[in-house]
Amino acid sequence: MATEILSIACDQQILRTYALPFAGSVLVRTGQEVAAGEPIAEIKMPERYQVFDVVNGLKINPKNIDRHIEKLVGEPVKAGDVVAQKTGLISRIFRASQDGMVVAVRDGRITLALGEKKLQVLATYPGTVVEIIPERGAVVAVQGLLLQGVWGNGLNSSGELLILSSDELPADKKQLSADLQGKIAAVQHIADQAAFNNLLNRKPAGLVLGSVMPEVLPALQNAPLPVMVLVGYGEFQIDALSAAMLKQMESQLVYLNANEPDPSEHSRPDLILPGKAQVSPGLFHEELHLEVGKHVRLLGKPYTGSTGEIVELPEEPEKFASGLVMRAVVVRREDEQIIRIPRENVELILE
Amino acid sequence: MENRRYLSVDIGSQNTRAWLFEPREDGFALVCSAASETSAAVGQDIRTGVNLALEQLQEKAGLRLLDLKHKLIRGEEGVEACGLSLSAGKAIRTVLIGVSDTYSLAALRRLVSLFYTDVVLEIDLQDDLNATAQLEKLINANADLFVASGGVNEGAFRPVRAALDNLRIVYQSLPRLIRPQLVYAGNEALSEYAREELDAGEDFHSALNVQARIDTESLSAGWPAMLSAFSRLRRQQLTGLTELEHEWNCAALPSAFAASRIVRLIDRMNPEGKGAMALDVGCNSTIVIASRGSDFIGAISHPPISNQIGKETSRYATLPIDARTAATYMLNKKLHQAFLPATLEDLAVEQAWTRVRLQDALRRTRELFPWFAYDPELGLLEPYEPVLLSGESLVRVPAAQQTLLMALDGLRPHGITTFAMDKDQLLAGLGSLADKEPLLPVQLIDSGVFANLGTVICADAPERAAKRVLTLEIDRGESARETLDVRKGEIKRVETTPSSRTRIYLSPGELTDVGMGLPGLGGWVTVPDSELGTVVDARGRPLELPDEMNKRSEAFYNWLWELGG
Numbered sequence: 001m002a003t004e005i006l007s008i009a010c011d012q013q014i015l016r017t018y019a020l021p022f023a024g025s026v027l028v029r030t031g032q033e034v035a036a037g038e039p040i041a042e043i044k045m046p047e048r049y050q051v052f053d054v055v056n057g058l059k060i061n062p063k064n065i066d067r068h069i070e071k072l073v074g075e076p077v078k079a080g081d082v083v084a085q086k087t088g089l090i091s092r093i094f095r096a097s098q099d100g101m102v103v104a105v106r107d108g109r110i111t112l113a114l115g116e117k118k119l120q121v122l123a124t125y126p127g128t129v130v131e132i133i134p135e136r137g138a139v140v141a142v143q144g145l146l147l148q149g150v151w152g153n154g155l156n157s158s159g160e161l162l163i164l165s166s167d168e169l170p171a172d173k174k175q176l177s178a179d180l181q182g183k184i185a186a187v188q189h190i191a192d193q194a195a196f197n198n199l200l201n202r203k204p205a206g207l208v209l210g211s212v213m214p215e216v217l218p219a220l221q222n223a224p225l226p227v228m229v230l231v232g233y234g235e236f237q238i239d240a241l242s243a244a245m246l247k248q249m250e251s252q253l254v255y256l257n258a259n260e261p262d263p264s265e266h267s268r269p270d271l272i273l274p275g276k277a278q279v280s281p282g283l284f285h286e287e288l289h290l291e292v293g294k295h296v297r298l299l300g301k302p303y304t305g306s307t308g309e310i311v312e313l314p315e316e317p318e319k320f321a322s323g324l325v326m327r328a329v330v331v332r333r334e335d336e337q338i339i340r341i342p343r344e345n346v347e348l349i350l351e
Numbered sequence: 352m353e354n355r356r357y358l359s360v361d362i363g364s365q366n367t368r369a370w371l372f373e374p375r376e377d378g379f380a381l382v383c384s385a386a387s388e389t390s391a392a393v394g395q396d397i398r399t400g401v402n403l404a405l406e407q408l409q410e411k412a413g414l415r416l417l418d419l420k421h422k423l424i425r426g427e428e429g430v431e432a433c434g435l436s437l438s439a440g441k442a443i444r445t446v447l448i449g450v451s452d453t454y455s456l457a458a459l460r461r462l463v464s465l466f467y468t469d470v471v472l473e474i475d476l477q478d479d480l481n482a483t484a485q486l487e488k489l490i491n492a493n494a495d496l497f498v499a500s501g502g503v504n505e506g507a508f509r510p511v512r513a514a515l516d517n518l519r520i521v522y523q524s525l526p527r528l529i530r531p532q533l534v535y536a537g538n539e540a541l542s543e544y545a546r547e548e549l550d551a552g553e554d555f556h557s558a559l560n561v562q563a564r565i566d567t568e569s570l571s572a573g574w575p576a577m578l579s580a581f582s583r584l585r586r587q588q589l590t591g592l593t594e595l596e597h598e599w600n601c602a603a604l605p606s607a608f609a610a611s612r613i614v615r616l617i618d619r620m621n622p623e624g625k626g627a628m629a630l631d632v633g634c635n636s637t638i639v640i641a642s643r644g645s646d647f648i649g650a651i652s653h654p655p656i657s658n659q660i661g662k663e664t665s666r667y668a669t670l671p672i673d674a675r676t677a678a679t680y681m682l683n684k685k686l687h688q689a690f691l692p693a694t695l696e697d698l699a700v701e702q703a704w705t706r707v708r709l710q711d712a713l714r715r716t717r718e719l720f721p722w723f724a725y726d727p728e729l730g731l732l733e734p735y736e737p738v739l740l741s742g743e744s745l746v747r748v749p750a751a752q753q754t755l756l757m758a759l760d761g762l763r764p765h766g767i768t769t770f771a772m773d774k775d776q777l778l779a780g781l782g783s784l785a786d787k788e789p790l791l792p793v794q795l796i797d798s799g800v801f802a803n804l805g806t807v808i809c810a811d812a813p814e815r816a817a818k819r820v821l822t823l824e825i826d827r828g829e830s831a832r833e834t835l836d837v838r839k840g841e842i843k844r845v846e847t848t849p850s851s852r853t854r855i856y857l858s859p860g861e862l863t864d865v866g867m868g869l870p871g872l873g874g875w876v877t878v879p880d881s882e883l884g885t886v887v888d889a890r891g892r893p894l895e896l897p898d899e900m901n902k903r904s905e906a907f908y909n910w911l912w913e914l915g916g
Contacts, residue, residue, distance in 0.1 A: 004687060023526040051482035103524060106516045150686045214678040233682040266394045299687050300697060322698035323749025326691055344689040
């Protein structure tokens with residue numbers, strides 16, 4: 001069983017790897033301060049490709065094709081350059097439509113790579129470059145407040161954090177204006193599509209949602225702005241630790257990275273409030289395990305969204321109400337209630 | 352006794368399992384098994400999870416398997432040979448290129464279906480796609496694996512050559528960190544041309560033609576190349592795999608492929624039989640494998656989540672659970688894949704979803720293999736025997752009768768068959784050792800390593816509910832024979848005893864089909880002892896469930912009660 005680690009931390013060294021999927025150029029150096037949105041690495045790639053059938057296009061005898069091709073493989077071309085031509089009474093010419101390069105001449109066909117586009121990876125929060133990954137990117141670190149969630153739609157942005165209570169979510173569309181423009185809004189729960197649309201109409205820069213009903217998911221996925229879910233699907237309160245962290249971040253400039261969760265890449269969506277403290281390069285997290293005294297967030301009805309402290313880790317597996325025999329963790333919740341729950345059903349909180 | 356211990360490890364998406372086998376007087380036996388979390392699931396070196404499993408294994412076995420440097424001890428003192436299988440890792444983004452949708456692309460879909468692929472693009476060379484558009488599509492697919500087939504041997508080759516030209520540009524131009532793998536499984540006359548043209552060195556994998564003639568298909572012709580491509584990709588993607596393979600002197604097989612070896616073996620061990628089937632429902636995938644003679648079917652499906660699946664799941668829940676609750680559970684489970692049901696309600700949703708996942712996987716398998724005799728309404732039309740059940744969702748269950756009912760509802764078989772359970776989740780583990788010591792899986796299967804769950808007799812009759820459809824006469828070799836009437840809509844269980852052989856005479860009603868060839872035809876059936884005994888499923892096909900939620904859950908409760916509670 002892989003214990004899930006959830007960061008809800010006040011003075012956390014936050015490390016993020018920004019890397020290209022291809023070998024490219026790294027644009028930063030170790031120790032450099034980078035701003036959100038600054039490119040870390042890039043690769044220049046052809047904007048498009050063009051395959052030209054010389055034999056059929058110029059109506060020539062395939063045996064004589066070499067006579068008609070003006071450029072060789074690897075040779076650069078400028079827009080308007082003649083790449084292949086048939087001279088004579090009625091001449092036919094194939095010109096490059098953009099700057100580029102000949103990448104293949106095979107079987108009577110010429111392939112051109114044309115134009116140039118840059119593929120860049122951009123920093124999503126301000127920080128210090130602590131490690132260079134040759135040809136791919138870098139690791140950027142910052143010390144600050146970190147609040148992780150469980151789901152994100154893959155987008156990111158920044159803005160002042162505003163916590164909206166339920167009575168600040170008017171159901172009536174007429175009352176709405178673009179009052180959230182440039183702000184990251186945190187909302188306890190979204191019950192339906194209409195409530196979500198109303199929020200979108202107020203033009204926030206990003207949304208942090210405690211929980212959402214399942215039917216809203218398609219709208220979340222297609223939202224044009226970053227959306228992060230903190231607790232999960234269903235109607236759940238934001239847990240006390242996450243709520244306290246949101247309170248600490250309130251009215252400050254925060255960075256919302258609504259990454260799609262991927263445990264194998266250590267990737268979770270998060271909200272970051274960078275601090276002023278210096279980062280300590282080379283300082284990495286200790287290995288985390290379930291231990292007495294550590295805090296966990298509970299999963300599964302009726303506990304979803306509540307947090308507590310581990311008070312016991314019984315060695316012997318025990319039988320749960322479902323009839324399954326599993327190893328348990330005993331947790332004292334904030335309301336002092338003692339809960340026995342399978343070890344698989346908790347997220348270990350990194351504070 | 353000669354000391355020849357064999358080790359097998361399966362690295363799954365969540366769990367890494369290890370098994371140790373050794374020869375005993377009556378053949379190879381399972382010494383013990385262990386499991387740990389898959390370290391690759393949290394972005395670590397896969398060897399971390401493997402070592403944890405091996406440490407547990409050596410503790411359980413009371414043997415030293417690892418030396419002080421945590422290297423596997425080999426030879427007399429340690430392990431003779433190792434098998435390694437792998438389902439961890441992201442789905443392999445795959446592009447298929449074929450000369451027609453009906454023939455070569457359909458065959459390629461079947462070829463890649465056991466290799467944890469996600470087909471992101473298909474290029475049909477008969478489409479009017481110009482070369483530029485084809486090249487753009489190939490580049491934008493950002494694929495890990497390209498599989499091309501080039502029609503029948505001696506067939507047309509010009510469009511294939513053009514596609515290979517484009518493939519060469521994709522391979523040579525993109526500075527991808529994970530080098531894409533290229534498999535060519537088409538017209539053998541072009542095979543050497545493809546190797547030279549693509550100039551991809553060890554990233555090129557040539558196979559025999561999977562469709563050498565228009566009327567034949569041999570997926571096995573493409574397997575060696577696919578295995579080689581799979582290995583090279585996973586070595587690049589999973590830290591520690593290359594070193595582990597090198598140290599253990601073995602290549603990792605896709606777990607589903609390794610499992611398929613055992614299904615084919617079981618089928619071959621019983622050449623007069625009905626064929627063998629395995630169903631594996633895990634947290635990330637559902638695998639259907641069936642083998643009957645030269646006919647092989649195998650596919651991996653991923654858990655579907657949608658409103659419709661929520662409704663279906665609600666329909667199969669053993670407690671009154673609405674579609675929204677079911678959808679909520681499924682979405683949260685997708686976020687927390689290790690989550691296990693601790694409450695009765697969660698268990699009811701989990702088990703209902705397992706039924707729906709089985710049905711969905713069988714339907715998808717039918718789409719890939721149109722000759723697979725499965726009808727979404729009527730269920731599995733041709734019997735396979737045994738049907739082997741594996742995977743966390745079917746094995747990690749409070750009671751065997753719950754496993755059987757999930758399998759019955761998912762599969763909805765016809766006639767008579769036997770269900771067995773892979774309690775140790777050994778299928779892949781045995782499969783990866785099959786080429787190291789062929790006797791090992793044979794002897795393990797013979798020793799009963801797969802628990803016989805029960806014999807199932809499906810009585811299908813177009814009768815109204817509660818009408819008698821079958822009478823059983825049970826002969827336990829004792830004095831008096833028992834009789835048992837079975838009515839439409841019921842499930843009945845006949846317990847077997849280890850001490851005596853049980854014979855059952857089936858006397859079906861005029862319209863009742865029990866799989867003896869014709870409706871109304873019965874006969875004697877001899878059943879072996881098994882965990883649940885003989886189960887008669889007279890619910891009919893299609894399975895009719897009450898419309899009202901509470902009545903439906905009551906029906907499931909009653910069926911489970913009949914099976915043992």
